[in-house]
Amino acid sequence: MFRFEDPAYLYLLISLPLLILIRMYGLRKRKKQLKDFGDILLVKELMPNVSGGRRELKFWLMLAAVALIAIMLARPQMGTKISQDKRQGIEVMIALDISNSMKAEDVAPSRLDKSKMMIENLVDNFTDDKVGLVVFAGDAFIQLPITSDYVSAKMFLQNIDPSLIASQGTNLAEAVGLSSRSFTKQDNVGRAIIVITDGEDHEGGAVEAAKQAKKNGMRVFVLGVGSTKGTPIPDGNGGYMKDNTGQVVMSALNEEMCKQVAEAGGGAYIHVDNNNLAQRQLDNEISKLQKGDIMNVVYSEYDEQFQAVGILLIIILIVETIVLESKNPLLRKVKLFK
Missing domain, CATH: 3.40.50.410 (von Willebrand factor, type A domain)
Known part of the structure; x- marks a missing residue:
C-alpha cells in the first residue's frame, strides 16, 4: 500500500506550469533582444559556443528537481505489514x-x-x-x-x-x-x-x-x-x-x-x-x-521511501551542474546538442 504522509506538499507541483510559462516568456524576450541586436543568423555565427539545447536540458533538469523535492517533502511511504482488523458492523x-x-x-x-x-x-x-x-x-x-x-x-x-x-x-x-x-x-x-x-x-x-x-x-x-x-x-x-x-x-x-x-x-x-x-x-x-464481524485489511507499518527519490534528485542535480550552457572547445566535434 503506497501513500504520502504529508500530501499537502504536493501542491508545490502547481509551481511547475508557472515555471514553464516564465521560461517561455524569457525565451520570447531573449529572441526579441537578439533581433534588436542584429540578424539572428549572423548573431549565432558570432556566438559559436552558445548552445540552446544545453540551456533547454538544464531547464528541464531543474524542473524535474523541483518536482522531486515536492515528492520528498510529501514523504512517500510503502505499507509493509498487513494485519486483519476485526470489527462489528454491517x-x-x-x-x-x-x-x-x-x-x-x-x-x-x-x-x-x-x-x-x-x-x-x-x-x-x-x-x-x-x-x-x-x-x-x-x-x-x-x-x-x-x-x-x-x-x-x-x-x-x-x-x-x-x-x-x-x-x-x-x-x-x-x-x-x-x-x-x-x-x-x-x-x-x-x-x-x-x-x-x-x-x-x-x-x-x-x-x-x-x-x-x-x-x-x-x-x-x-x-x-x-x-x-x-x-x-x-x-x-x-x-x-x-x-x-x-x-x-x-x-x-x-x-x-x-x-x-x-x-x-x-x-x-x-x-x-x-x-x-x-x-x-x-x-x-x-x-x-x-452487526457481524467485519474483516478489514490494515497496513499497520509504513517504511519511508524518500531515500530513492533523494538519490534520483542528487543524480539530476549533478548532471545539471556538469552540463554547461556553452560548448566545451575540447568536445566541439561531439554533437550531443545543437
Whole structure:
C-alpha cells in the first residue's frame, strides 16, 4: 500500500506550469533582444559556443528537481505489514439512479446532487461498516466495490454523472440484482441495499429482484427523490429535454413503485424531501440490522521511501551542474546538442 504522509506538499507541483510559462516568456524576450541586436543568423555565427539545447536540458533538469523535492517533502511511504482488523458492523450497497430524469431541479440543487449529498452524509455516519456503490440507468455497473475506505467512497461519488451510462431508463431490477451479488461472502452480517431513485421510466422486474434479495438475507430500502407533481428535465443547454413530437418531457417521482419495491425487499420507503429527516429515518432502519464481524485489511507499518527519490534528485542535480550552457572547445566535434 503506497501513500504520502504529508500530501499537502504536493501542491508545490502547481509551481511547475508557472515555471514553464516564465521560461517561455524569457525565451520570447531573449529572441526579441537578439533581433534588436542584429540578424539572428549572423548573431549565432558570432556566438559559436552558445548552445540552446544545453540551456533547454538544464531547464528541464531543474524542473524535474523541483518536482522531486515536492515528492520528498510529501514523504512517500510503502505499507509493509498487513494485519486483519476485526470489527462489528454491517455491509451496505448503495444503488444510485443516474438517468437523465435525475437532473430535474424540483429539489435543490437537483435530484442527483441532492442524492450525492445524502450518500455523503450516510458515509460520514459509518464507522465500522462496509459500503459499496452501484450506479444505474438502463444498465447498472459497480462504481465502487464494497470497502471500508470511506475516503475513496466519497471520491468516487464526485465523478458520477448521467453521461457515464449511455443506455437510459431506470432498470431497478438490474440495480438490485447487481447490488445483491456485490456483497462479501462473510456470514452473520446484516446486509442492506439502499436504492436512491425517482422511479421514472420503470422497466419492470424490480419487485421480483427485491423479493429475491430479501430471500437471500438482504433488506432493500428505497429513497425517493423528487416531486410527484412533475417537472421538466434540463438539457444542459439552457433549455429542457423534449420527446420525438417536440413536447417538453415531464418527470415525476413514482412513489407507488418505490413503495412496492421496498415492501418486497423487507425494507422501507423514505421520501427524500429534507435530507436530515430522511437521514434519521434511514439510520433508524439500518440500526435494526444485525452487526457481524467485519474483516478489514490494515497496513499497520509504513517504511519511508524518500531515500530513492533523494538519490534520483542528487543524480539530476549533478548532471545539471556538469552540463554547461556553452560548448566545451575540447568536445566541439561531439554533437550531443545543437
